[in-house]
Amino acid sequence: MILIGYARVSTINQNEDRQIQELIKYGVEEKRIYIDKQSGKDFHRPSYMKMLKRLKKGDVLVVKSIDRLGRNYREIQEEWRIITHKRNADIVVLDMPLLDTREQPNGITGTFIADLVLQVLSYVAQVERENIKQRQAEGIASARLRGVRFGRPTLERPDSYRDVIKSFEGGEVTRQEAAMLLNVSASTFDRWRRADANGYDRSPSVRPL
DSSP, X not given: OOEEEEEEESSTTSOOHHHHHHHHHHXXXXXXXXXXXXXXXXXXXXXXXXXXXXXXXXOEEEESSHHHHOSOHHHHHHHHHIIIIISOOEEEETTOTTOBOSOOTTSOOHHHHHHHHHHHHHHHHHHHHHHHHHHHHHHHHHHHHTTOOOSSOOOOOOTTHHHHHHHHHTTXXXXXXXXXXXXXXXXHHHHHHHHHHXXXXXXXXXXXX
């Protein structure tokens, strides 16, 4: 049996030392620890792929916590199946003792318990994602009923707008010069002119020069 460790942080600025120390403390040799510094949204990570190829029957993959393995529980379940059933290796999650696929002292198959726990975690994560989306939608709807407008506020036309428009239409200033006189971008100036042509201001958020 060989212990193989896997550690992950989301960005290159984050420090993986705590995870490494926990893995070493458990018994994983430092030379057998694979580290990725990128998001856990999927499993297309260089060190993870190398680690997966290295895993053999009877090996044990050790991670500090389940979210270091990944954040998408559906994909975690698929990778879990590949490791435990196709590779015939075991998995140990240090922060959650129930996620240990090795044979338990009481004779209960660790893989069965771990698979069951992982399914429960996946369900809970999915429900929480749906609840968050629902709360966000309800919050937005409630805010709109209160008159809250989302996005950056629309820049109001300055008092000199009409005079500048007359100068532009009369050929006295260029489009860029007109925008500079109004202290807005040329694209904002164009939106204002289009809104004028349509009889109302439907311009989205704008940015000053």
